[in-house]
Amino acid sequence: MKIIFRLVLAAALVGLGVWMWFVLFPSPEKVIRKRLVGLARTVSFSTNEGNLTRLAGAQNLGFFFSTNVEVNIDVPGHERHVFVGRGEIIQAALAARSAVAGLTVKFPDINITVAPDKQSAVADLTVEARVSGQQDLIVQEMKFTLQKTDGQWLVTHIETVRTLS
Amino acid sequence: MPRLPNWLRIALVGRNPKVTLVRAAVLGVLCIVAYKSALLHIRVEGISMLPTYQDGSAHFVNRLAYLRHEPKRGDVVGIRLAGPHVMYMKRIIGLPGETIAFVNGRVLINGEVLDEPYEKYNCDWNLPPVKLAADEYYVVGDNRTMPPEYHTKGVASRDRILGKFLL
Numbered sequence: 001m002k003i004i005f006r007l008v009l010a011a012a013l014v015g016l017g018v019w020m021w022f023v024l025f026p027s028p029e030k031v032i033r034k035r036l037v038g039l040a041r042t043v044s045f046s047t048n049e050g051n052l053t054r055l056a057g058a059q060n061l062g063f064f065f066s067t068n069v070e071v072n073i074d075v076p077g078h079e080r081h082v083f084v085g086r087g088e089i090i091q092a093a094l095a096a097r098s099a100v101a102g103l104t105v106k107f108p109d110i111n112i113t114v115a116p117d118k119q120s121a122v123a124d125l126t127v128e129a130r131v132s133g134q135q136d137l138i139v140q141e142m143k144f145t146l147q148k149t150d151g152q153w154l155v156t157h158i159e160t161v162r163t164l165s
Numbered sequence: 166m167p168r169l170p171n172w173l174r175i176a177l178v179g180r181n182p183k184v185t186l187v188r189a190a191v192l193g194v195l196c197i198v199a200y201k202s203a204l205l206h207i208r209v210e211g212i213s214m215l216p217t218y219q220d221g222s223a224h225f226v227n228r229l230a231y232l233r234h235e236p237k238r239g240d241v242v243g244i245r246l247a248g249p250h251v252m253y254m255k256r257i258i259g260l261p262g263e264t265i266a267f268v269n270g271r272v273l274i275n276g277e278v279l280d281e282p283y284e285k286y287n288c289d290w291n292l293p294p295v296k297l298a299a300d301e302y303y304v305v306g307d308n309r310t311m312p313p314e315y316h317t318k319g320v321a322s323r324d325r326i327l328g329k330f331l332l
Contacts, residue, residue, distance in 0.1 A: 108250035109247040110248075137210045137211070139251050163246050164318060
């Protein structure tokens with residue numbers, strides 16, 4: 001009985017150790033996924049937010065992108081938009097916050113491919129957005145390229161993916 | 166605690182509670198496996214499949230529908246984006262190798278007019294011919310009342326087709 005107890009205890013300790021290892025040293029995929037979920041949360045804003053909160057939200061968005069980021073939005077039926085640099089993204093976020101009452105963004109599917117050197121990664125994801133007061137759900141497949149800079153995964157390039165060509 | 170009548174006890178837990186528990190567990194596992202691997206529960210958002218499918222209606226996608234045969238013309242299928250949680254609901258009108266065009270709202274398959282009984286609204290689309298490759302399907306919604314540039318449609322590769330919608 002004593003041996004069984006010791007074996008169970010040893011197994012529990014090994015399990016705890018493995019769990020701690022994954023918590024303390026998460027894989028790049030896990031870190032990137034968490035970061036992208038955070039990005040979706042930062043892009044979103046609600047109708048009851050004050051001006052200062054909205055301004056802070058737009059400024060916080062900058063921390064997710066590299067200084068020379070390029071965002072290329074090409075959706076059929078709409079004008080093509082290209083944003084270059086962190087500043088333009090913050091400006092666009094501020095413009096969106098003043099143009100619409102609220103926005104909820106989610107990334108329900110995220111597929112991450114990390115490069116063998118673990119310094120860059122590509123995330124193919126679905127963007128699901130809902131503008132307050134509008135019934136239609138906006139969905140778009142997008143490709144995010146990320147680079148590890150000073151220990152942080154920063155988005156360097158975003159482009160729309162044509163699901164149906 | 167009052168003892169249950171025998172008939173009620175049998176109705177609730179069976180003659181042998183242990184066997185009933187095993188049966189319930191097996192059934193539960195089968196339901197979870199079927200739900201996760203065979204059926205996807207979805208809710209329609211938007212008007213692109215009107216009048217066949219209403220905005221807000223709930224349906225299932227059969228992920229095993231194309232295990233034994235390839236998708237057919239007229240099938241309403243789920244087209245995945247980056248994953249299975251969000252998908253386009255579209256009807257297949259063009260099969261691999263065919264050439265698809267829209268002329269005055271009518272669909273032409275290799276130059277022949279396609280009969281589409283499911284399309285109830287007027288359509289005036291004119292779109293140039295598109296030649297499909299060996300693993301490509303042309304998909305479109307049933308509601309073509311809007312200008313073509315505002316309607317999500319086009320060529321879907323076979324690997325994007327998740328399954329067939331169950332009515």
